[in-house]
Amino acid sequence: MKLLRLKSGHGDVLLAEGDPEVAEDEERLVEEFRRQLDQGMWAAVPGAERDGRREATMVREFSEIPRDAERVIFFPRAAGGRGRAPIR
Amino acid sequence: MSRLAAILPARRRPEPRGLPVYDPGRELRAERRARELLRSVVGPDAFEAYDRLGFIAVERGGYGYLLYPHRPIVSYDLESGELLSEYCVRFPDGADRDPDARLPDADDVLAKWIALAGDERGLIADSNMHLPGRQHDPKHLRRDLDRLAQLR
Numbered sequence: 321m322k323l324l325r326l327k328s329g330h331g332d333v334l335l336a337e338g339d340p341e342v343a344e345d346e347e348r349l350v351e352e353f354r355r356q357l358d359q360g361m362w363a364a365v366p367g368a369e370r371d372g373r374r375e376a377t378m379v380r381e382f383s384e385i386p387r388d389a390e391r392v393i394f395f396p397r398a399a400g401g402r403g404r405a406p407i408r
Numbered sequence: 409m410s411r412l413a414a415i416l417p418a419r420r421r422p423e424p425r426g427l428p429v430y431d432p433g434r435e436l437r438a439e440r441r442a443r444e445l446l447r448s449v450v451g452p453d454a455f456e457a458y459d460r461l462g463f464i465a466v467e468r469g470g471y472g473y474l475l476y477p478h479r480p481i482v483s484y485d486l487e488s489g490e491l492l493s494e495y496c497v498r499f500p501d502g503a504d505r506d507p508d509a510r511l512p513d514a515d516d517v518l519a520k521w522i523a524l525a526g527d528e529r530g531l532i533a534d535s536n537m538h539l540p541g542r543q544h545d546p547k548h549l550r551r552d553l554d555r556l557a558q559l560r
Binding site for chain 1: 438445450502521523
């Protein structure tokens, strides 16, 4: 499992990687997962195609991540846009 | 001001301390990286729209969204093509030292796509909603819907 973070000016950054079935790896993944959420990130697990449509699931706890998930993507929480001047 | 000072270019302001030095290739590399991730998450069909048209379309029951990089999300009626709303949303990274830093274009689209797929109501609730035409030109949006239909 890879933990990736979308980062301004960089693209995705690999935060941690490991096998959640291995206790030592899982501990490291959980720690990084919590750190990212503490920093205000959202976490999502991209899913496989279903009915011809790709899915993604937001997760708030490490235990919500499917054990066979290949990656978890962290990205900044959404906020209302500043709103540029309206077009004329 | 001396005559010499008047004709010489103004001295460049130093970069604020702690900010990375400007690298013209960095954004390009970041966008390439972001496009690969976007492709792997949304799939080849959706990515083709981004690659060729510059936006991704997401369809729901009866309505859809157009996701543009760093522009408001636009909802529209799938059947009539009527433009419904603009949702202004951004993803500010509080950990970034540069307040003007922003995600690469493809990452911004990916963040919108994931947030819509994972928590549509939450994303819409967090956004600033406006009638169509506030930031997007409705003529351009209708043209984009036509281009999307042609692509499909």
